[in-house]
Amino acid sequence: xxxVLKVDEWKAxxxxxxxxxxxxxxxxxxxxxxxxxxxxxxxINYLQKKYNAEIDGYFKHNxxxxxxxxxxxYKHAHQFKLDVxxxxxxxxxxx
Numbered sequence: 362x363x364x365v366l367k368v369d370e371w372k373a374x375x376x377x378x379x380x381x382x383x384x385x386x387x388x389x390x391x392x393x394x395x396x397x398x399x400x401x402x403x404x405i406n407y408l409q410k411k412y413n414a415e416i417d418g419y420f421k422h423n424x425x426x427x428x429x430x431x432x433x434x435y436k437h438a439h440q441f442k443l444d445v446x447x448x449x450x451x452x453x454x455x456x
């Protein structure tokens with residue numbers, strides 16, 4: 362059964378903040394599409410410029426992206442989470 366995309370935030374043992382869909386385990390592409398971005402490089406740039414995210418690694422050949430926020434940058438991680446969830450609800454973005 363399809364559900365509206367919802368991401369959560371958590372602080373890892375590494376003191377880094379992460380945001381991801383831990384319900385249906387969609388990847389970066391669904392979060393990017395919520396913002397109208399369809400390219401990995403553009404999404405990385407968007408995360409870094411608008412949300413001050415750190416990129417841990419990305420691999421274009423298997424469509425993988427991992428990103429985080431430093432322990433003292435919760436406000437950006439939280440804002441990203443709020444924005445994804447708000448826009449997904451508004452667009453009724455089903456996954």
